[in-house]
Amino acid sequence: MNVSLWIDERGRRCPIPVISLARAQTMWLRDGFSTQEVVGVLADDPAAQYDIPAWCRLKGAEFQGTVAPPDGGPGTGYIVRFSTSRQED
Amino acid sequence: MAGAVAAAYTRASELAWADPARLHHHGRQSALFLDTARASLAAGIAAATGSSIGAEQVFFAPNMRLASLWAAQGFLGAPRFAASAIETLALIDGVSEAAPTLQILPVDERGAVIHPQRDDFGDPDSVVLAIQAANVEIGTRQDLKALSAAGFRLLVDASQSLGRIPVSTDRSVLLVATSDWGGPAGVVVIAVQAAARWSCPLPAVGGWIGGRADVPAVVAAATALELTLPELQTQSARQFALIDRLRVSIRAAIPDVAFAGDEQDRLPHILNCSILYVSGESLVIELDRRGYLVASGSACVADSDRASHVLAAIGGFTGGNLRISLPPDCSEDTIDSFVDTLVEVVAQLRQGAGL
Structure with a gap:
């Protein structure tokens, strides 16, 4: 798994982690699908375990599962792949 | 009472x-x-x-x-x-x-x-x-x-x-x-x-x-x-249609809203939806300031500080959640004014999210 961007939102509550993920998707769309295809969101807000996978289903992204944070720190790493499949409203 | x-x-x-x-x-x-x-x-x-x-x-x-x-x-x-x-x-x-x-x-x-x-x-x-x-x-x-x-x-x-x-x-x-x-x-x-x-x-x-x-x-x-x-039955047919109106209006007026539950096979008077990129707590507080009492299954609103186990079990979105229950005297005008207010509140809360 090649994470091209880590977004560290540990210590921040809902809706911040999902907003940051959505911003990353907006940037990826703007940049012409070239970079940052797989992103990891580091979060320790318990709501992220439901809301990041649900957001992916709603926004046409692919939730690839969770990993331990690469810095060995607290929280969970949520791996999301942006794809060019249709965006749902 | x-x-x-x-x-x-x-x-x-x-x-x-x-x-x-x-x-x-x-x-x-x-x-x-x-x-x-x-x-x-x-x-x-x-x-x-x-x-x-x-x-x-x-x-x-x-x-x-x-x-x-x-x-x-x-x-x-x-x-x-x-x-x-x-x-x-x-x-x-x-x-x-x-x-x-x-x-x-x-x-x-x-x-x-x-x-x-x-x-x-x-x-x-x-x-x-x-x-x-x-x-x-x-x-x-x-x-x-x-x-x-x-x-x-x-x-x-x-x-x-x-x-x-x-x-x-x-x-x-x-x-x-x-x-x-x-x-x-x-x-x-x-x-x-x-x-x-x-x-x-x-x-x-x-x-x-x-x-x-x-x-x-x-x-x-x-x-x-x-x-x-005696009121409930006549009320229910009217409310069922009002919830349809509410869902259609919210869907048309506010982007990035996830609705929970079944659109047809449901109670007549309840709508549940999650508005992405805002917190449930701020929605409840801002709507209350404008005269609307709503509930929320978001973790920041729940007394347990945990997101709704119902939303979690159906794979729903738990942030920015609203559970809207219609009052007995609710009319189409009530619905339309509520949606206007919700649009305003969501626009205000989403400002600064940079999306």
């Missing part, structure tokens, strides 16, 4: 203050108030469910957790228990105290319980399924008829459902909080249908289980049901 219900409560507090278990004349007067209210509630529930329920088949508990515990303990024949993953925590807690091996049934993404098969359970008649007629958070209805036809015994939580949708099978035990129809918070009714094979697990003077009856509260509950029940 509405004026007439509060008045009934006050009058009963003055005249029926004594313990109805006492033999002196004040006690007998309390017992008379309690018996009358119990018969009235039985008649109302019988009318709402289209089944025959007599006064002696109605019992009272002070809250849903104890009602669930005692209702579970009353089932004869030592059945096993199962409950869906989206039952209320009060019901799960109460039933699992009576039945520690309570099995949890999964639900689909609309919140419909995946019906257990005979192979999973053996004889369905040896199993009691504890299940809401319709989920109180997201509104999705359950197919009680099919579960009953499959042979399962049912402990039906009729909260928000009684009088609005069919909740009856001929051999289930019903639970319903009287606050649902404008009664006091401290009375939950257990209504036992004739073929349910159920016996009250504790002494119950006048139907009040396990202690001294709160007679004024039962009287107020009966008055509230008498006043509300």
Whole structure:
């Protein structure tokens, strides 16, 4: 798994982690699908375990599962792949 | 409580203050108030469910957790228990105290319980399924008829459902909080249908289980049901259409909203949706400032600081959650003004999110 961007939102509550993920998707769309295809969101807000996978289903992204944070720190790493499949409203 | 219900409560507090278990004349007067209210509630529930329920088949508990515990303990024949993953925590807690091996049934993404098969359970008649007629958070209805036809015994939580949708099978035990129809918070009714094979697990003077009856509260509950029940049915058809209008308007006016539950097979008066990129807490506070009282299943609003287990179980989005329940006098104009307000609130809250 090649994470091209880590977004560290540990210590921040809902809706911040999902907003940051959505911003990353907006940037990826703007940049012409070239970079940052797989992103990891580091979060320790318990709501992220439901809301990041649900957001992916709603926004046409692919939730690839969770990993331990690469810095060995607290929280969970949520791996999301942006794809060019249709965006749902 | 509405004026007439509060008045009934006050009058009963003055005249029926004594313990109805006492033999002196004040006690007998309390017992008379309690018996009358119990018969009235039985008649109302019988009318709402289209089944025959007599006064002696109605019992009272002070809250849903104890009602669930005692209702579970009353089932004869030592059945096993199962409950869906989206039952209320009060019901799960109460039933699992009576039945520690309570099995949890999964639900689909609309919140419909995946019906257990005979192979999973053996004889369905040896199993009691504890299940809401319709989920109180997201509104999705359950197919009680099919579960009953499959042979399962049912402990039906009729909260928000009684009088609005069919909740009856001929051999289930019903639970319903009287606050649902404008009664006091401290009375939950257990209504036992004739073929349910159920016996009250504790002494119950006048139907009040396990202690001294709160007679004024039962009287107020009966008055509230008498006043509300005739309204519910006409109200429900109108509200069903209003919820459609509300959903269509929100969908058209606000991007990035996830709706939970089933659009058709649902309670008439509840809409549940999650508005992405805003917090449930700020939605509730900003709508309250503008005169709208809404609930939310988001973690930041819940008293447990945990997101709604219902939204979690259906794979829903838990942030920015709104549970909208229509007031009885709600009109199309109310809906339209609410949506205008919601649009304004969401725009304000999303400002600065940089999306």
